[in-house]
Amino acid sequence: MEPLTTVRVALIAVFTLLGLFFTFVSMTGVIRLPDVYSRAHTASQADTLGAGFALAAVALTVGLAGSGFKSVLLLFFIFVTNPTAAHAIARAAFEDGNVPWTEGDERR
Amino acid sequence: MNALLPTASVPLAVSPVEVSLFAFVILTAVVTALARDVLSSIIVFGAYSLxxxxLYTFYRAPDVAMTEAAISAGVTTVLLLLTIAKTSRIDHEVAFESVHWPAVGAVGLLGAAMASTLxxxxxxxxTNSPVWSNPDVTQYYLANAYAETGVENAVMxxxxxxxxxxTFGEAVVVFAAGIVTMLVLRREVFA
Amino acid sequence: MTVADTVVAGGLTVGDFLLYAAAGFVVLALGMTYRAIRGPTMQDRVLAVNVLGTNTVVILALLGAGLGEPTFLDIAIVYALLNFLMAIAISKFTVERGGVL
Amino acid sequence: MSRDAPAGDDDPATENGPATENGPATENGPATENGPATENGPTAADEPTGHRGFGTEYSGHEERPHLSEVERQGTPYTESQVIMTTVKAVAPFVFTYGLFITFHGGGSPGGGFQGGAIVAAVVLMIAFAFGIESTREWLSNSVLVGLAVGGVLVFAGIGLVGLAGGGTFLDYSFLPIPEPMKYGMEGVEILGIAPIVASVLIGLFFLLAAGPADDETEVSE
Known part of the structure; x- marks a missing residue:
């Protein structure tokens, strides 16, 4: 294996595992956090980061000569739309009358 | 050739992707069927189409997967939402239907009978399956589609x-669906 | 020979590795389904489906790379778009039950 | 307010109490005190808020108890600036991508049906961000009807060219263009199926948003 390929494969592995880790963090947050606002927080940040790492691994695998630019496009698209979707959901929850969780409340 | 894909030498080999996707699809389908509230049913149905x-992508049917993505996830969800926005909502005390066990038994028996043919x-x-090796249809298309039509995508x-x-009939059916919806809603313009 | 066919260790290629990673993402998606099922509010369900959608986009991209078919990335892009549409549509709908649509 | 608890138990400043107890934060108090903010005051005040847990009926934005009186009045719902900006940024890209899926159907997954659905999804996205009624005014009916009818006519016309040339219906080889098989198919996908699917999906969306005519439940949004 050429040295450059070795670096590339290592980077693919690292990025994929980081993506899995951050998506796991996001899943834990979505399941464990007490109310919809804090869950929207984890959905917009940890999940976007996890998706970004995984898509970076995909871009490295496919290569820019192939369709790797689509992966980068996808990455930018997710970076723009995911926080917006979380904002829309949190805003809808506020308009709908959800009171944010405060210390001492029961979990929801 | 990918080592994870089943080959003829290893019959019924399934990859971890398949197993986990099947679990996900079956779980969301059951929840869609059992949810009392129509809105939560629609939301979980979105997850099902995901x-x-x-799964279609894994079986290398990208055109079907793209249609599923474009129609089932986006447009159908929105149209169903608008439909239930115009109807009244029934107040449910419980989130899920109670399971009717005799029906589950009947469906389970039917499923077991069908699974025995798996x-x-x-x-x-x-490559030896009848669908694939048929010289008049599948093999003909694969051999001649590019030469006869000049289009790389054999599906198209x-x-x-x-x-x-x-396809002409299908296009006209879509057109007719728009007109029939106008008739049902007693309106004369689209927008 | 593309990168996806490079053998990492013990006959496991990079493509196989990405497919296993995709399976891992599906398992994480199964965990998130808990929130979509339990709720308790509609916004929780929408949020869970939105996270699931982002997850599915990643799964589709990993499948495309792992199976060696980069054109499958098109599906992932389509899905990212419609996931966004679904999130803003349902979340806006949950406010006053479509009253603000 | 906890979604599972009856409203008013844990939020004493809001629910229908006598105005003397709750002071200025009272919702739905006597109209003389609240002035212009009580459009629905007398009727809504008599209704118990009840259980607002899973699956309860929407009971109106005047009952958003966590908003103060000042925040509630005069601002029923405004479109989100964040969503509008994002949609403004994303919509041209997605529209172009829908056209790419349509035009490039011969070389990659996709085609007229998928591309048309994506183009329709752009309009749906704009409608959800900016409000359905303003989008309906922006997009005229004649464009949608023209696209749908034109698509069917173009598809049938391309088919009839083959019939007129002495062949069979949809026999592309009689088209008077170079590479008639390839560009005939592309023409059917791009000029026939994609406009039909896009315009009918947008039309269905607007029709369902408007609801049935001659119906008192028809909301004028």
Whole structure:
């Protein structure tokens, strides 16, 4: 294996595992956090980061000569739309009358 | 050739992707069926179509997966939402239907009867399966589609050329759906 | 020979590795389904389906790379778009039950 | 307010109490005190808020108890600036991508049906961000009807060219263009199926948003 390929494969592995880790963090947050606002927080940040790492691994695998630019496009698209979707959901929850969780409340 | 894909030498080999996707699809389908509230049913149905699109992609049917993504996830969800926005909502005390066990038994028996034929099914991608080795249809398209139509995507050459008359009918059906919706809603304009 | 066919260790290629990673993402998606099922509010369900959608986009991209078919990335892009549409549509709908649509 | 608890138990400043107890934060108090903010005051005040847990009926934005009186009045719902900006940024890209899926159907997954659905999804996205009624005014009916009818006519016309040339219906080889098989199919996909699917999906969306005519439940949004 050429040295450059070795670096590339290592980077693919690292990025994929980081993506899995951050998506796991996001899943834990979505399941464990007490109310919809804090869950929207984890959905917009940890999940976007996890998706970004995984898509970076995909871009490295496919290569820019192939369709790797689509992966980068996808990455930018997710970076723009995911926080917006979380904002829309949190805003809808506020308009709908959800009171944010405060210390001492029961979990929801 | 990918080592994770089932081959003819390893019948009924399934990859971890398949197993987990099947679990996801079945779970969301059951929840869609059992949810009392229509809105939560629609939301979980969106998750179901996510799993189906990934499954179609894994079986290398990108056109079907893209249609599932474009129609089932986005447009159908929105149209269903608008429909229930115009209807009244029933107040439910419980989130899920209670399971009717005799019905589950009947469906389980039927499923078991159908599952008993699984061993006879050709493996995914098996070149000896009747669908694949048929010289008049599948092999003909694969051999001649590019030469006869000049289009690389064999699915599109079948849809628009070999089965063009069917596609014309489908397009007219879509057109008719718009008109019939206008009739049902007693309106005369789209927008 | 593309990168996806490079053998990492013990006959496991990079493509196989990405497919296993995709399976891992599906398992994480199964965990998130808990929130979509339990709720308790509609916004929780929408949020869970939105996270599931982002997850599915990643799964589709990993499948495309792992199976060696880069054109499958098109499906992932389509899905990212419609996931966004679904999130803003349902979340806006949950406010006053479509009253603000 | 906890979604599972009856409203008013844990939020004493809001629910229908006598105005003397709750002071200025009272919702739905006597109209003389609240002035212009009580459009629905007398009727809504008599209704118990009840259980607002899973699956309860929407009971109106005047009952958003966590908003103060000042925040509630005069601002029923405004479109989100964040969503509008994002949609403004994303919509041209997605529209172009829908056209790419349509035009490039011969070389990659996709085709007229998928591309048309994506183009329709752009309009749906704009409608959800900016409000359905303003989008309906922006997009005229004649464009949608023209696209749908034109698509069917173009598809049938391309088919009839083959019939007129002495061949069969949809026999592309009689088209008077170079590479008639390839560009005939592309023409059917791009000029026939994609406009039909896009315009009918947008039309269905607007029709369902408007609801049935001659119906008192028809909301004028």
């Amino acid at each position: 799993g189906m699109a990934a 061993a006879e099914m050709p493996v995914v991608g098996d 050459s079948v849809l628009a050329s070999y089965r063009g008359f069917d």
